[in-house]
Amino acid sequence: MACPICNKDSVPEYRPFCSRRCADIDLGRWLRGAYVIPGQPLDDLASDMDEKNSDKGLDSRDKRP
Numbered sequence: 001m002a003c004p005i006c007n008k009d010s011v012p013e014y015r016p017f018c019s020r021r022c023a024d025i026d027l028g029r030w031l032r033g034a035y036v037i038p039g040q041p042l043d044d045l046a047s048d049m050d051e052k053n054s055d056k057g058l059d060s061r062d063k064r065p
Contacts, residue, residue: 001010003018005025010016017023029035 001016002008003010003022004016005022006018008018011018014020014023017026
């Protein structure tokens with residue numbers, strides 16, 4: 001398996017990376033938000049949920065009788 005950062009062979013100790021350096025580079029990308037799943041921005045989703053559940057309080061699940 002090739003390292004996803006530099007394409008060298010991976011090392012079992014750092015799998016799927018080849019070294020701690022590449023693992024740290026990947027972690028830095030995650031922490032900066034460089035990896036993004038395409039879709040609607042979370043701000044839009046939060047406001048949609050607020051409108052739908054505004055009268056139900058914090059727990060929006062239906063209550064049992």
